[in-house]
Amino acid sequence: MSLGCIADDYTGASDLANTLTRAGLRTVQTIGVPSDDLALPEVDAVVVSLKSRSIEAGLAVTRSRAAEKWLRGRGAGHVLFKICSTFDSTDAGNIGPVMDVLRDDCGESIVLVTPAFPETGRTVYQGNLFVGIVPLNESPLKDHPLNPMHDSNLVRVLARQSRTKVGLVNLASVTRGADAVRAQLAELSAKGMGAAIIDAVFDRDLETIGLVAAGHRLSVGASGIGLGLARALVSSGKVKANAASAEANAPVGGPAACLAGSCSQATLQQIANAERVMPVLHLDPEQIVAGGSEAQRALAWARPRLADGPVLVASSATPEAVGAVQARHGRDAAGHAIEQAMADIAEGLVQAGVRRLIVAGGETSGAVVDRLKIPGFLVGAEIAAGVPVLRAVGAREGGMLLALKSGNFGGPEFFSDALGLMR
Ligand SMILES: Nc1ncnc2c1ncn2[C@@H]1O[C@H](COP(=O)(O)OP(=O)(O)OP(=O)(O)O)[C@@H](O)[C@H]1O
């Protein structure tokens, strides 16, 4: 294994696994740190998926460290800590605290950090993160149910979470090439900075960053820096570019279902469009949080429909409605109860024969995949930027295909697009 990755949520992990696969790396996504008896094919990269984005920082640190130890033990010379391209976090973490300990563990003096992923509209300029044409704090992320983002300046955001001082490598240096970036990093490190946000607007910037990062032991970022690292590994000859495995795309047949727990604007639009082509059930979040039987209601609704085609069950709601539920029950309690209801529904759907399952939302996907006890995935065709078809490994007879969609990803017809590729 040349590249080890630790992803802080499951959809983010499949986004990264997709990027690495497209760049020619044989990649496997595991759920959690794999047990020793999980048979892994020969690979260039492993993405260990954690569910550590929104948990208590100390726990995120412990789990990330265990993942790093496993990856290094299997030969990973470089570890990428994969975070969200919208830098989802709070002042308590978890990006800073995890970065700090991974840096201490591998003895790195300064770590490159960038959530840039231009293919999905995430760019970083003068340390400020843009989502499409607006700064992060003006984007829909300002209304995120778990970690509303109110500051687009990542040097400030990371410094508030980290023990180390944080510097900036700006686009002017990146444009001058890898040596200029190395020189600036050395200067920042000499000033006592242990991390640097690095600007990137185009894929060519990420290639420069990848060349530099590949000479370090640790980096932090989203799929964009993964792309840069993968291209650097291929261009240096450390990894031979391989074609994606055909096995991952073999059809499984059987009923299909979609679950949406993401409340992002993108997902809300995708659900509205899905209403035109499949039956959609909207759950009542109040009932779920109050301990009602919404999951049973959803399963009773879905089961008789599965033979006729895909169905979609959604808890997703507008920022106002989400805010009202959270005000009554608390943010974490509401989020957790709804995630568990989604997991109950997923379990019931699979018992009813569903073999093709699409899940929208990182936390929601985490709850669902954990409940289904899937140990890992092979990466198949790309449905949309950052969202591949996944084939469960070590899964039930006949196989199972999943798509785990980050809340903000995918085009307006995402659910139909996914079903079209998941045969
Ligand atoms: N109607 C609702 N009211 C309150 N909370 C909700 C509602 N529907 C879903 N949630 C919660 O909102 C959170 C959504 O997070 P999730 O990570 O699944 O989506 P996302 O943040 O849009 O996706 P990503 O992390 O991939 O960007 C979950 O904790 C979910 O349980």
Ligand SMILES: O=C(O)[C@@H](O)C(=O)CO
């Ligand atoms: O980087 C991203 O935006 C995604 O992979 C993700 O992590 C969203 O949950």
